Amino acid sequence: MEPNDRDTTPLGVRDRLWKAWLPGVAAVGALAALVAGSLRLRPTPLAAPPKPQPASTPGPGGQAAAPAQPVRSLERTYSQSAGLGGAASPDRFLRSLTGIAVGIDDHIYLLGDDEIRVFDPRGNRLRSWQAPAHAGCLAAGPDGRVYVGSPDRVDIYDAGGAHLTGFTAGEKDKPADVTAIAVVGTDILVADASARIIRRYGSDGTLRGLIGNQNKTGGFILPNRSLDVGVDARGVVYATDTGRHQVTAWALDGSPLGRFGKFGMSAPEDFVGCCNPVNVALTPDGKVVTGEKMVARVKVYDPDGTLLAVIGPEHFDPSTTHIHLAVDSRGRILAADPVRREVKIFSLNQTPQERERP
Amino acid sequence: MSENSTRRQFIEGSCRVLGFVTIGGAAGLLTQRASANAVYQVDPFKCTSCDLCRTSCVLSHSAVKAVNDFEKCGYCMLCPAYMDVMSKPDEHGIPTGKICPQDALKRRVVGKVDAEDPNNNYYEYVVDEARCDGCGKCVKACMAPAGNASLRLEIRYSRCVECNECAIQIVCPDRAIVRVAAPGMAPAAPVR
Numbered sequence: 001m002e003p004n005d006r007d008t009t010p011l012g013v014r015d016r017l018w019k020a021w022l023p024g025v026a027a028v029g030a031l032a033a034l035v036a037g038s039l040r041l042r043p044t045p046l047a048a049p050p051k052p053q054p055a056s057t058p059g060p061g062g063q064a065a066a067p068a069q070p071v072r073s074l075e076r077t078y079s080q081s082a083g084l085g086g087a088a089s090p091d092r093f094l095r096s097l098t099g100i101a102v103g104i105d106d107h108i109y110l111l112g113d114d115e116i117r118v119f120d121p122r123g124n125r126l127r128s129w130q131a132p133a134h135a136g137c138l139a140a141g142p143d144g145r146v147y148v149g150s151p152d153r154v155d156i157y158d159a160g161g162a163h164l165t166g167f168t169a170g171e172k173d174k175p176a177d178v179t180a181i182a183v184v185g186t187d188i189l190v191a192d193a194s195a196r197i198i199r200r201y202g203s204d205g206t207l208r209g210l211i212g213n214q215n216k217t218g219g220f221i222l223p224n225r226s227l228d229v230g231v232d233a234r235g236v237v238y239a240t241d242t243g244r245h246q247v248t249a250w251a252l253d254g255s256p257l258g259r260f261g262k263f264g265m266s267a268p269e270d271f272v273g274c275c276n277p278v279n280v281a282l283t284p285d286g287k288v289v290t291g292e293k294m295v296a297r298v299k300v301y302d303p304d305g306t307l308l309a310v311i312g313p314e315h316f317d318p319s320t321t322h323i324h325l326a327v328d329s330r331g332r333i334l335a336a337d338p339v340r341r342e343v344k345i346f347s348l349n350q351t352p353q354e355r356e357r358p
Numbered sequence: 359m360s361e362n363s364t365r366r367q368f369i370e371g372s373c374r375v376l377g378f379v380t381i382g383g384a385a386g387l388l389t390q391r392a393s394a395n396a397v398y399q400v401d402p403f404k405c406t407s408c409d410l411c412r413t414s415c416v417l418s419h420s421a422v423k424a425v426n427d428f429e430k431c432g433y434c435m436l437c438p439a440y441m442d443v444m445s446k447p448d449e450h451g452i453p454t455g456k457i458c459p460q461d462a463l464k465r466r467v468v469g470k471v472d473a474e475d476p477n478n479n480y481y482e483y484v485v486d487e488a489r490c491d492g493c494g495k496c497v498k499a500c501m502a503p504a505g506n507a508s509l510r511l512e513i514r515y516s517r518c519v520e521c522n523e524c525a526i527q528i529v530c531p532d533r534a535i536v537r538v539a540a541p542g543m544a545p546a547a548p549v550r
Contacts, residue, residue, distance in 0.1 A: 188484065217470070217478050223432025243435060244477045263436055263451055265443050272436040273443065273504050293503040294438075321503045 076309035078350045084343035093341040100336040103140030106328040111138045118151030141183035147179035167205025184231040191227040211254045223275040232282040242275035260305025269307035281325035291323030397540045401509040404534035407494030421517035422492030430508035433480035439500035462489035
């Protein structure tokens, strides 16, 4: 047998095994090591004996039940008469609904989806324009101007949406957290949840005064970091003091005028949970409208704190943390639910005596 | 002839290269696993505080504890996670019951103290982990819209024994127990 080229470098059996098979064996070994490593061989502790499952205890967490309503009639009742921006509406909001205001001619201004939309009282869309970045609240002034609040800034537009001016709210080293705006005359009231006060500005951004600091704590107690403000026809400023479960009233110069409300989970006139009411608005006849979370509902009070009406939680998403409020010249309450991204409009029902009148 | 020799050398060489690459890759992977430890943790966005963390952990006192995120906490006087707001109120209208069955949520006044009106005070809430058994009642009560959702459940590495298969993960209906990378995080010693 003639030697061929292959046999010119003859390999013994040991050499063949060493050179040809070792890499394969090593590969299999490495894979095995990989699998073993992935098993993380650690001792498994002996399982403890199963513990008895406790009976479920009702608690206030998540969605609380509405407090039991005592059987008594309230002075006013409201019924839903219209809606805006709901799921079936062509004007529905797809991402957000964070502010509502009613301006002259009862035009409705809504802030959501990074724009400001204007509707007539019947709900027909009139116009819209781009909102400033991170805008979270708005107000409509008696002069037709629209005031839009961003975290530390207020921008002013004319009724057509043209940007007129704007100013930075707060202090240089402590920017404001603007959560609400109200307008009275030439004063712009800016709720600053960061400083826990209301700042009163002129339209050029000049600070004219502070509201809410003339109390024991030098400001509102705001566990939920949100402050809402409204002004009645007489110029009395109303603000939410959520940690104290109160609505507070102030003069424009910052002197306190009164307050009402307390914590309670059963009486309907009380405010539930950690921090309520979260929103406030005023009717043309001076009644105070409040919005609550935890038990999502809207209530109407006399300025002395007498409860007049309750619009129940069946109208709102139970997980909402705000019900943004506005009232038009006819006394209709417009409640914006930011979770469902829709506005419900509630009209005052006539009493039997009113219906009997000619 | 020379072609056969070249083919054989090629195959042998390829096997060698493949073997070295495999060994090197396996060594690299094992080194990576050894240096980057992974641990069990609660995903707060999935957790619904169902109480199974308390009852299913192999430890007699669960490794899952409630923690309070002070950045999110409202420092409420009427904290819904501390007080059972549905319980009977005292003469000042403050609920008398507490949410935590172990009394593990403690509070103290912070800042300027008003002894006359507690509504004027801010309160800091801290979980006493020696008492907390991870039932999650406080977490549930603090969820929005009632609270600011500052409380959450967390597996404490100082107690977790890193079972091969986490007993809570097996039963969690929300798939909220997840493996997360925790470089350099050493598990606690196994329980004897």
